[in-house]
Structures are given as structure tokens and as C-alpha cells.
Amino acid sequence: MKQVDVVIVGGAAVGSSAAYFLASQADFKGSVLVLEKDFSFEKCATTLSAASIRHQFSTPGNIEMSQFGTQFIQHIGEHLSVAGEAPDVGFHEEGYLFLASDAGRAILESNHRVQRNLNVDVTLLSPARLRERYPWMNTNDLSAGSLGLSGEGWLDAYSLMHGFRRKAISLGVQYRQAQVLSVKRQGRRIQSVSLSDGSTVNCSVLINAAGTGARTLAQSAGITLPVESRKRCVFHFTSSAQTPRCPMVIDPSGAYFRPEGKGYLCGISPAQEQDPECFDFEVQHTLFDEVLWPLLAARVPGFEAVRVKNAWAGHYDMNTLDHNLILGAHPEVDNFLFANGFSGHGLQQSPAVGRALSELVTYGDYRTLNLSAFGWQRILENRPLLEINVV
Ligand SMILES: Cc1cc2nc3c(=O)[nH]c(=O)nc-3n(C[C@H](O)[C@H](O)[C@H](O)COP(=O)(O)OP(=O)(O)OC[C@H]3O[C@@H](n4cnc5c(N)ncnc54)[C@H](O)[C@@H]3O)c2cc1C
Incomplete structure (x- = not known):
């Protein structure tokens, strides 16, 4: 049986970010082991994501986390270089444009006020200004648009994850390919994790960064993660x-698109009644043919003729209470930290969340961004911290 100070379950963006921040934290002297069931990372949300970062949220904490994410990405070479080589995450700082019809205008304006209070570089555009800037767009049904002028865009998610991992390993973090089957809890403390190869690892702190596998892990410690x-x-x-x-x-319909290479990426969340819990990776091609394409062609007449080149399915770890992250220890267990329920915006939050976890482990509290609003208390009190801008 092995004894490790911090065990992290899940080695994708969030787990590897936590590993990196812990290993680079001057006040943390312990050992870190990342347990990851699939070193190919083929099926994790990180690899399958749309890999975009925005500051246009309705929850202040989400805005602040993404602001830190942008800074981190813009200076990635200072943080994640190994032997003088920096990861190339290919950040395209092209902005997000949220479009609103009459019905959505008040929400757009209210979000705009929250964002401007936090110095987000965002501007509201009238339909006339939208037409001027984007003559290829149909603006007939639009009332306004909110455009991020800097700090927002998209990147290579795999390279960011790999950059965290490579740097963490260079700083002494160990990675082991193994699935965690269960967690042994005694009273207020986690004692160990049991692995699929039959071995057990004792730990002083356990971090749950298992994405859509997080609920099962929590359950084995007697905790209900929504x-x-x-x-x-x-x-x-x-x-x-x-x-x-x-x-x-x-788009006001919820459909999104952005440039990617010589083409475009697009997607849309299914209607709520057609969005059950699901673990398969089968692509819903009818979603493109029947829902997305008509919406895209209505917004951009030039998209009347398109050719689908590739498609894939991934999974959001959806927090069913309020579509926001659940971060930190459960009040009944002192040494089990959660970073789950990202609901589609976890890649951009991975730098801020990794740093936050390293502070919780090292100091028992936040030292930079205070993210206590994302803690378990709201979940247990059924008090949603609702994010309106879910894409
Ligand atoms: C289609 C799609 C589009 C998205 N677009 C964006 C976007 O544009 N911007 C954005 O910020 N976010 C986006 N997201 C969300 C983002 O990808 C996730 O929030 C983020 O990647 C979560 O990272 P993670 O490390 O927590 O989880 P994951 O990337 O899912 O990683 C979890 C890891 O844990 C491992 N694991 C699970 N259970 C166990 C176990 N028991 N034992 C050992 N290992 C285990 C898994 O193998 C996996 O590698 C999108 C997601 C999807 C699916």
C-alpha cells in the first residue's frame, strides 16, 4: 500500500492544472499522484470540447475565473515551459458575439452591466452596427449584440492539458494509469482509494477531478453530487x-458557430426534454440537419450551402442545480475536495480552478480569487447560483 499526500482522480485539464499549481506552490512540500484511467485522453470533455474562452458570463465569479484563464494563456510560456519549450496553445483572440432578439435584450443589457463592473472589454452593438461590422450576417430579427473586444477566443484544448501535465511531471508529480473504483471514508476523513488493478493508495487529501465520473466517486464516499x-x-x-x-x-436560438481552420465549428444544446443523462458517444446527425443547419442558414445566408466534414460527441458534467462549478470540500468530509459540475465552461476555468485547489490544499482557504460562492453550501441549501449564459 502506498502513501501519498495528495491524490488527484482525473488527469485532464482540471486535474493536471491542480497538479501543476500544487507542484509549483512554494508553500506546498508534499507528494502528488494523479490517477487517470485513460492516458489517451480520447474521450474526456477536455479533448472533445469547443475549446473557447469568454468573459461574458452572468455570474461574477465565472467572469473572474475566465479573466485569470486569459491572462494565464496569454503568458503560458512563463508558466508551463519545460526545458525552454513553451506549449503552443494557438490562442485566437477573436471574441464572442452574443446576439439578442427583442425578447433577450434586457438580459443581454443586465449581463453587460455585471461584466462592465468587472472591467470586461465588451461593447453593445445595435443592429445597424452589427450590419456594418458583419455584412454577411442577417440582422433583421436582432435587437442587439454583445461583443468581446479582447480576452475572448479559442485555443487548442489538448495542448493546454498536455502543457499542464508535462510541466507538473517536470516538477515531480507522478501520473499513473489506473481507474479509481472506490473511496474509503471513515467519519470525516477519506483514508484511501482502491484501484482497478487491485491496489490501494492511502492519501491525506483527495481531489475529485473526474469529470462525468465524479458522481460515482462521490457516491462511494456517501456523498450525493448533483x-x-x-x-x-x-x-x-x-x-x-x-x-x-x-x-x-x-445565436439567440442557442446555436453557436466559430471559425476553425478552413471551416467552422458549430453546435447547440438539445431541448431540455431531449437531454437525458447519457454516456454514449454517438453523434446525433439529425441535430445538424433538422435543427442547426436551418438556424445557421437563417443567420448567415452564405451558410445555405455547407458540407459537414467531421462531427463528434462529448459530455458536459452538468450541475443540475445551477449549471455552475461545485468547488471545495463537502462540509461532512474534511479532506475530499471537489471540482466538478462545470456544465460546459470548465476548460477556460481550469487555470483558476487548479490554482484555487492548490490554495485549499496548502492553506485551507482561498488566497487569490475568493471562490467560496461556488462551494457546497449552496448545493446543500438548494440555493442556486444560477449562470444564465450557458452555451
Ligand atoms: C462538446 C463540448 C464543448 C465544450 N466547449 C467548451 C468550451 O468551449 N469552453 C470551455 O471552457 N469548456 C467547454 N466544454 C467543457 C469542458 O470541456 C469541461 O468542462 C472541462 O474539460 C472539464 O475538464 P475536467 O478535467 O474536469 O474533465 P474531463 O476532461 O472530462 O476529464 C476527466 C478525466 O477523469 C478521468 N476519470 C474519470 N473517472 C475516473 C476514475 N474513476 N479513475 C481515474 N480516472 C477517471 C477521465 O478519464 C478523464 O480523463 C465543452 C465540453 C464539451 C463536451
Whole structure:
């Protein structure tokens, strides 16, 4: 039986970020082991994500986490270089554009006030200004748009995750390919984890960064985590349409599209009644044909003719209470820290959450961003910290 100070379950963006921040934290002197069931990382949300970062949220903490995420990505070479080589995450700082019809205008404006209070570089555009800036877009049904002028865009998610991992390993973190089957809890403390190869690892602190596997892990410690796996499909298409200055566009319907290479990525969340808990990776092609494509063609007439080149399905770890992260220890267990329920915005939060976890482990409290609003208390009191801008 092995004894480790901190065991992290899940080695994708969040687990590897936590490992990196712990290992680089001057006041933390312990050992760190990351247990990851699949070193190919083929099926984790991190690899399958749309890999975008925005500051346009309705919850202040989400805005602050993404602001830190942008800073981190912009200076990634200072943080994650190994032997003088920096990860190339290919950050495209092209902005998000949230579009609103008459019905959505008040919410757009209210979010705008929250964002401006936190110095988000965002501007509201009238339909006339939208037409001027994006002549390829149909604005007839629009009342306004909210455009991020800096700090927002998209990147290579795999490279970010790999960068965290590589740097963490260079700082002494150990990675082991193994599935955690169960957690042994005694009273207020986790004592060990049992692995699929029959071995057991004792730990002083356990971090749950298992994405859609997080609920099962929590359950084995007697904790109910309100996180479900919800399938989200992403389609990559090409079109002969010319769309200069195209940002990540969020249509009032909820459909999104953005440039990717010589084409575009797009997606949409299914209607609530067609969005059950789901673990398979089958692409819902009818979602593109029957729902997405008509919406895209209505917004960009040039998208009347498109060709789908590739498509995949991944899973959001959806917090069913309020679509926001659940961070930190459960009040009944002192040494089991959670970072789950990202609900589709965890990649951009991975730097801030990794840093936050390293502070909780080292100091028992937050030292930079105070993220206590994302703690368990609201979950146990059924007091949602609702994020309105879920894409
Ligand atoms: C289609 C799609 C689009 C998205 N778009 C964006 C976006 O544009 N911007 C954004 O910020 N976020 C986006 N997200 C969300 C984002 O990808 C996730 O929130 C983020 O990647 C979560 O990272 P994670 O490390 O917590 O989880 P994951 O990436 O899911 O990693 C969890 C890891 O834990 C491992 N694991 C699970 N159980 C066990 C176990 N018992 N033992 C050992 N290992 C285990 C898994 O193998 C996996 O590698 C999107 C997600 C999807 C699916």
C-alpha cells in the first residue's frame, strides 16, 4: 500500500492544472499522484470540447475565473515551459458575439452591466452596427449584440492539458494509469482509494477531478453530487461563404458557430426534454440537419450551402442545480475536495480552478480569487447560483 499526500482522480485539464499549481506552490512540500484511467485522453470533455474562452458570463465569479484563464494563456510560456519549450496553445483572440432578439435584450443589457463592473472589454452593438461590422450576417430579427473586444477566443484544448501535465511531471508529480473504483471514508476523513488493478493508495487529501465520473466517486464516499453527464455534439463544416472578422457567434436560438481552420465549428444544446443523462458517444446527425443547419442558414445566408466534414460527441458534467462549478470540500468530509459540475465552461476555468485547489490544499482557504460562492453550501441549501449564459 502506498502513501501519498495528495491524490488527484482525473488527469485532464482540471486535474493536471491542480497538479501543476500544487507542484509549483512554494508553500506546498508534499507528494502528488494523479490517477487517470485513460492516458489517451480520447474521450474526456477536455479533448472533445469547443475549446473557447469568454468573459461574458452572468455570474461574477465565472467572469473572474475566465479573466485569470486569459491572462494565464496569454503568458503560458512563463508558466508551463519545460526545458525552454513553451506549449503552443494557438490562442485566437477573436471574441464572442452574443446576439439578442427583442425578447433577450434586457438580459443581454443586465449581463453587460455585471461584466462592465468587472472591467470586461465588451461593447453593445445595435443592429445597424452589427450590419456594418458583419455584412454577411442577417440582422433583421436582432435587437442587439454583445461583443468581446479582447480576452475572448479559442485555443487548442489538448495542448493546454498536455502543457499542464508535462510541466507538473517536470516538477515531480507522478501520473499513473489506473481507474479509481472506490473511496474509503471513515467519519470525516477519506483514508484511501482502491484501484482497478487491485491496489490501494492511502492519501491525506483527495481531489475529485473526474469529470462525468465524479458522481460515482462521490457516491462511494456517501456523498450525493448533483452532476449528470449530458451529451453535446460538435460539427465541423466548410462553406464558400466569406465571413471576415467572424468571432464565436452565439445565436439567440442557442446555436453557436466559430471559425476553425478552413471551416467552422458549430453546435447547440438539445431541448431540455431531449437531454437525458447519457454516456454514449454517438453523434446525433439529425441535430445538424433538422435543427442547426436551418438556424445557421437563417443567420448567415452564405451558410445555405455547407458540407459537414467531421462531427463528434462529448459530455458536459452538468450541475443540475445551477449549471455552475461545485468547488471545495463537502462540509461532512474534511479532506475530499471537489471540482466538478462545470456544465460546459470548465476548460477556460481550469487555470483558476487548479490554482484555487492548490490554495485549499496548502492553506485551507482561498488566497487569490475568493471562490467560496461556488462551494457546497449552496448545493446543500438548494440555493442556486444560477449562470444564465450557458452555451
Ligand atoms: C462538446 C463540448 C464543448 C465544450 N466547449 C467548451 C468550451 O468551449 N469552453 C470551455 O471552457 N469548456 C467547454 N466544454 C467543457 C469542458 O470541456 C469541461 O468542462 C472541462 O474539460 C472539464 O475538464 P475536467 O478535467 O474536469 O474533465 P474531463 O476532461 O472530462 O476529464 C476527466 C478525466 O477523469 C478521468 N476519470 C474519470 N473517472 C475516473 C476514475 N474513476 N479513475 C481515474 N480516472 C477517471 C477521465 O478519464 C478523464 O480523463 C465543452 C465540453 C464539451 C463536451
